[in-house]
Each structure stands twice: as structure tokens, then as C-alpha cells.
Amino acid sequence: MPAVSKGDGMRGLAVFISDIRNCKSKEAEVKRINKELANIRSKFKGDKALDGYSKKKYVCKLLFIFLLGHDIDFGHMEAVNLLSSNKYTEKQIGYLFISVLVNSNSDLIRLINNAIRNDLASRNPTFMNLALHCIANVGSREMAEAFVSDIPRILVAGETMDSVKQSAALCLLRLNRTSPDLVPMGEWTARVVHLLNDQHLGVVTAATSLITTLAQKSPEDFKTSVVLAVARLSRIVTSAAIDLQDYTYYFVAAPWLSVKLLRLLQCYPPPEDAALRSRLTECLETILNKVQEPPKSKKVQHSNAKNAVLFEAIALIIHHDSEPNLLVRACNQLGQFLQHRETNLRYLALESMCLLASSEFSHEAVKTHIETVINALKTERDVSVRQRAVDLLYAMCDRSNSKQIVAEMLSYLETADYSIREEIVLKVAILAEKYAVDYTWYVDTILNLIRIAGDYVSEEVWYRVIQIVINRDDVQGYAAKTVFEALQAPACHENLVKVGGYILGEFGNLIAGDPRSSPLVQFNLLHSKFHLCSVPTRALLLSAYIKFINLFPEVKGTIQDVLRSDSQLRNADVELQQRAVEYLRLSCIASTDILATVLEEMPPFPERESSILAKLKKKKGSSKLPDLDDVRRSVNGSTDHAENTEATETVSAHSFTDKLNLNSTPSSGPSLLVDVFSDVSSPAATDMSEEHFPRFVCKNNGVIYENQLLQIGLKSEYRQNLGRMYVFYGNKTSTQFLSFSSAVTSSDILKTQLTVHAKTVDPMIEGGAQVQQILNIECLSDFSDAPVLSIQFRYGGTLQNIAVKLPVMLNKFFQPTEMTSQDFFQRWKQLGAPRQEVQKIFKAQHQMDSDVAKAKLLGFGVALLDGVDPNPANFVGAGIVHSKTTQVGCLLRLEPNTQAQMYRLTLRTSKDSVSQRLCELLSDQF
């Protein structure tokens, strides 16, 4: 049958489309399009005025070309002209073009808005609809600003035609989505709610969507919609299908409207009014009953429409979570669907049951379907359905079925699709930990995970097993024995080597009594894997070896020989070489006591949220992840609950990365001792305070000094080579400070590099009051010293002297610089002279967190450049230090090594003193 030619044909357009379709290659198509574009451009620019038809045809061709995926940069004006044509088809094409190719050109928007305004005022429903469709399709802020007050008026006006009301309702909905702040609530809201009573079901359909969106924003204003929605729903579900005429779809009464009404009700809690509530319950029961009736049609459309309403009803039942009877009925209904021949229904049933699993009323009912769900995992041919089955197993897991579910997931993992393996690994790891009664099961499970899907076991998972083993001494011997056995396999995953190395290094002594796992056997086993491993794993193994030297003096000689070999001591990798050298040295010179202290067993890890759970949440989006605690609250009586809590509490969850850091990090806050000393306000306490100075390298605001009398806070801002600092002096006492003065002093050399001009400050500070002083700062050339703020005042007859090192550092005069990878490397090469580069390798003083490091670097003042360093864990930054005389470009690279708890910082600038100073400042921050 030939293509229809209803309405207006545009022969030229049809010919053009045919030509494009006949093009044999992409090149031919591009050629044809360019020819057409040239033609259209010349027509538009030509002297002869085009008639409306030609204009429409060309605009339509441009639209077609755009929809093929090509850029269109002209024709907008012609399209706007079409908007004001009085021929409907021309107007219509104009609107279509504008809707698809909206341009933010403000002149054009003004013209478009004018045309829309005219059409809205035209009282011609067809034109009004075109204008409303255009606003809804474009939905831009400019349009919202222009029309948001007109549309509610059109929507509720008595004389507005039904079709226009429908468009107006959804137009307002779209504007509310894009610019919710602009849509005003007003007296029209009550009248909008009343549209739910409208005779015209099309109007009700459109209005229900609008009310749902608005009710999510301000539920109070639309509270009355609940009564009307229930009444309407009740009338629909009890109507004979035929009553609703054209709104009946394959024998289902108004399925779209029913779904929307049920969705609207999900914006509110269950109705409090008993009569209303029972009416709603009746509706929901009717919907559940209808599914059991024999189908009125064999068509899939019939069952889809009916079940669409059912699933929305179940969503409402779950949302209310208050009617046990309905929840259990819903669960039974979904249970039937689990074995339905329609894949779609099986998928949706699994999805919906996940939510039911978290209700205390239906959790047990969901659990009865465990065999079917496990079967789905094994037999479903569609990976997206299997994925839902995994989710449901995870959601229905509790103490009673955890062993079965974990075992099934593990066995599924052997053949699972690569795309979902990592997620399954995380889920298994979480369940195994959460429901472990004895931790030998947990250790077995994780080792199985590594064996089956080692590549998908992320760091968080193997860190976690080590944390748990370290924190629970009842499982340490078992863990040592199990990893020892697992390592016997000729090929084992590198993650197993990591766990094995770590655990034997800590707890190998617990199994050393058995001659089959004597110290030497353990060491040889680990070392046989060494050469197959990557650098980080080798580094970990070297640490395990030095731990062995402490645990087993009898293998000291063997291990020293290994450390002493060229392949270790002269390893090309700096990290490995350093470890070998240091460990060898340590083992030679340290006494047994010192060794035992340095290499002591790791202390238990403190409590934190499981990093694995955090990772899974991140992966799935927390909204989609059923909260296991919700599941737990429900079932199996209180003992289970108590046990669970205990289990989760004893299990620590902090990042394992601080593990190899043998020195505990000193806390950065002021220690009590320091405070005690600094608070002795002897008359001549002129010791300079620089305790907080380093904290200000990467930030500009905060408290720089505090004692019992005085607190000094800073706020500063810098632009290029200029800075301004606001110093706030707070009197902490109730007595006034007299003869208060403060001045800034600099060393002679600093005076030539930096000027600081301090405004004078009021000589008296009342008790409890604060005064402010402004410092203006100018950087003349690069510097490394810091100015000193000297304060003097009289408090209760004693003269107080305080000196504070002012945190004005060279990096404050940074301007961040964005550059491409290519530019960066080019600059990097140019700055290759030996003194221009400064490099420092240092131990991390704080926990190595990538986000913290990032924030610090940004605070330091450089721009961070993504995608320059091939290793995403490294940071690369660039900036320019501004001084009055020069500007110094600076490139930096920071390479964290979490394994070794070390950083390597490299700086290249055109001036060696700048490289030097920046390196000193920054390397102290990590």
C-alpha cells in the first residue's frame, strides 16, 4: 500500500527524502544534504520574497536534515515568520521547528513569545493548542517567565474548551518541572483540584498528572484531591467496561487514568477518615479480584492494561504499608506472576516483591517464594530478569535463609553475566558479614568469592575480610589455616595472595605448630607467588616477610637472603626497593624487643559504616537498595535482632588503607598539654604561636590563635598578587582589654618581598566583644618567610604580649590554570631543567583519601587537570603565582601510593625558589 498523502503534500520534500534514502553511502548523503542546504540558504537570502508554502517546505526540509543528525545554523527566522502566518499548516510547521530546534537567541525568543501570546489570545482552540504544545515542548525558563501566569487562568476559565484545558494542564506541569520556583500557587489551585470531577475523562486524565506533580511540591495545598481521587477511582473500578466508551481500552476501564489516580494517592498517607479509607480499600480489593477473573480478551493489551492498574495498586498498598491483609494478598498475586509465561510479568513481579520484602507484614510471605526465585536465577534466559532475581534474594535474606541464599548466589556467580558480577560479589560480601553467626562461614564465603570471581572482588571487599579477622580473635586461627590451604592451589587469584600474605603475616604463628605449615613452609608458599604478582601485592608481601622475621626468628636468615638479593635491593620500582632496604636494615640492627614493638600485631579497627555497603549504594543509587535493616526490624522475634546488632557492632568498618601505617597519626587538634602551656599568660609571653599556621595552607578562614583570654579568627581573600585579610579579635573574658594594639612585622628580607599594611584597631575591646582589623597585602616577589602579628593589651593590670605567625604563604597568590593534556606535557618538558623540578617522597600523615586530597589541592590554589595522568589515582595541577614583578607558572603532580602510605610530589616551575617553597608548603599537608 502506498504511503498516504493525507492533508498537504510537499512534493519537493518528498523528493528530497527519497533522494536521501537512495544515497548509497554516508558521503553521498552528506553531499546531497550540503547541496540542499546551499539551495535553501540561497532561497532564503534571495531577493524574491518567498511565499508561505515555499517557506514552509524549506523549513520542513531543514527540520528533516536536523533530525537526521546534522547541525542546522540558519532558518530560525523563517520558522518564526511562519508562526504568524494565518495558514494553519504553515503555523504548525513553524511551531514544530521551534519545538525541536529551540535557540537561546534572546531576540528570537522574544519574537516567538509574541507569536505564542497572539495565538493564546486568539480564542481559536486549534491555535491555542499549538501555542500550548510549543510551550510544553520547549519548557524553557524564558517561556515560563512569560506565560506562567496566563496558563492557570486558561486552565480554570469556564469558557475554555476541553482540549485546551488538557493542553494547559500538561503545559503547566512541564513548566513546574523545569522552573518550579516560577509556578505560583494561588486561588486557582482549588479549582484545579475540582477538575478531578470534570465530565470529560480526557480533562481528568491530564489534570491528574498535573495535580500529582504539584502535590509532590506542596502536599498541603492539594490535600483535598484525595477524596476526589478515591471517588473517581471507585467509579472507574466499579463501572461496566462499556460505560466509559472510548476510554475503555481492550475491556479495561480507563487504565491510564486509574494508574494516575493511584499514583496521586501515593503522595499522601492512608486517609484518616474511616469511610474514605474503607472505600479506598474496597477499590484496591476490587482491583485484586479482577485479576483473578477470567480474561475478557486474549490480547496482550488487555492483560497489560489490567496488570498495569494492579501493579500501581500494589505500589499504593506498599506505600501505605498499613493493611496486612492487602499486603499478603498482593504478595500472593505476585507469587503467581513469578511463574507466568509472560517474561514481562515475571520481571515486574520480582521487582515489586523486593519492596514487599521490606514490609514487616509481608516479609514472611515473600520468603515462601524463595525456591521459585532461586529457580529464576538458574533458568531465566534474560539477564535483566536474573538481575531482578538477585535483587529479590538480597532483599528477602535474613538470618533464617542467609546460608541458602549466599550459597545460591555463589553458585550463580560461576556463570553469571560479567555485567552484574561485581554487584553480586558486593551483595554476597554484605550478606555474609551481616548474617554470619560464626565467622568461619564468613571467611569461607569471602575466600570462595575470590576463588570464583577474583577479578570482581574490589579492594573494599578484601580489606573488609582482613578488618574482620583482625577484630575477632576467635576466627584468626581458622583464617590462617584456610588461607594457607587456599594458597596451595597452583593458580590462585592475586587478591587471595594479598589476603593470604596479610593474614599469615599477622597470624601465621597460630598454625606454625603443625609441621605441614611450619614457618619455612609458609614463607616458601608465599614467596612462590611473589614473582607472579603486581607491584602493590609484592610490596604487601615484603611487609608480610618482615612480620615473619618478628614472628619466627628461625626463618630470619632465609628472609634476609631474599631481601638482600639484587632483585629486591636494586628493584627498578622505588617502593619495592625502599621496602627491601628498610626492612633488611631493620632486621639487622633492631633488637628483638624493638622488632617486636615495631612489628606488633595490628590493633583492632574502630567502628565505621561498612565501606562495601557504601560502594553498593553508590553503584545502585541508594533509593533502589532495599535497606537490610528494614528487613531485619520485622522478623524472627527479638533475640535475632539483638544478635544482629551485636554482630554488626563488633565488626569494624574503617578503611583498611591505614593498615600498614605503623605509626599512629598524631591528632591534629591542639593537645591538652600544649594548651596548658600556652595559657599561662605570664606578662612577657612572647613565644610566637605557629601551631595553626600549617592548617591555613589550603584554606583561608578559621581560628589562628586561641588562649583563655583571646581568640583570633581570620578571613582572607586573594586576587592575583593582592590580598585582604580580616582579623577578628574576640575577648573571651567579661573584662575589657585596654591599650589594645596589634601590628604586623616582617623580617628585613621579607619586607622587600611582601608588604602588609594594617589598619589601626580600636584600643579597647569590651568583655565578650569582638573587633575587626583589616590587613592589605601585596606580593612583590616570591617569598618563603611569614609576617608576624604582634598583639599587646592590658588585662586586669597585666600586660599581655602575643605573637602569631600570619598565614600568608606564597601559594595564596595562585591563579588556577586550566590546560589541555597536550599543553601540560609541552610545558612540563620545557620546565625540565634540574633546578626547576623539586620532588619529595613522604609518608602520609593522614588517612589517604582521594577526595580530601583533591580538596586540599584545590585549596592550595591550583586547577586540577583531569585526564592528563594515565593513572586516575594521581593528581595533576597547574597554576600561576602572581607577584608584582613576575608571574611564575607552576605544574604539579601528586602520586599517592595507598599500599605504602606514601606520596610522591613533583613540582616544576620556572623559578627554583618557587618550586622549593611550594613543595615545602604542600608536602606538609598530607
Added chain:
Amino acid sequence: MQFMLLFSRQGKLRLQKWYVPLSDKEKKKITRELVQTVLARKPKMCSFLEWRDLKIVYKRYASLYFCCAIEDQDNELITLEIIHRYVELLDKYFGSVCELDIIFNFEKAYFILDEFLLGGEAQETSKKNVLKAIEQADLLQESQSEDWGSLPNEEIL
């Protein structure tokens, strides 16, 4: 609904309707990714899949795939029937619609869609009412119909 795409078995985009503001670049990227994903699926697989934060609902009619992206809370089955109703509307309007009708009369396909869905929500679900609106509009048009001969084609319904 966030957007609707119609594409052929060969991966050619025939219609695109976006109900959320996105850049052209982002639209192209999404289209490419989704067309690939959907075309890779086998016939008996389920019509829903998770994609980014969205749910994809798709169905194939003859040589054309109809594909909608909806949000987490939206109803999959009713979306499937939105697709079907749209196909019915096209079918009724063109008379046994086929892919070529949509190619050559793409503007009509957009107009019909706008009467049926607006802002990503069903505006008018009565087939009669939608067609009445379109026919009224057609009456306003000049009669300049032309026939471009018969082309080999496959009916959708």
C-alpha cells in the same frame, strides 16, 4: 516519561521526542547507546531494562522499535500500552501504517504524538478524540496532496 525514540532495525532514528532539557550532544550519545542496547536484545526477552537511573520500556512493531525512558516510580506496563496506543493512532491515521509513512510524513507523526502525549504524560487517551483533533487540523489545510508512487514497505500492525 523522559523521552521517546523510534528507530529501525538498522538503527536509523525515525522520531525523537525529549521531555527533559538535554544538549544535542547528550541526546546523540543517549540515542547511540540505547539503540545499540535495545538492538542487541533477543526477541523473547522482557520489554523492560534498567539503564542509568531510568527504566527503558521498548517494543518492536515490524521493522520499527518504539522505546520510552521512564522514571523509577513510573509504571512499565502502562508505558507499554502508551506505545501501543500511539501505534494504533498512526495506523488509523495513515491506514495500515508502515515505516515509510513515518519517514515521509515525519511531521504528522510528531503532530499526532503531541495530541496524545504532552510534557511526557498522556493528554488524551481516547483514540477517537485524538484523531478528531488531527482531522480537524487537516481540514484547515490546503489540498495539495500528491502521490509519489508505491514503494516496497512493511506494515507495522
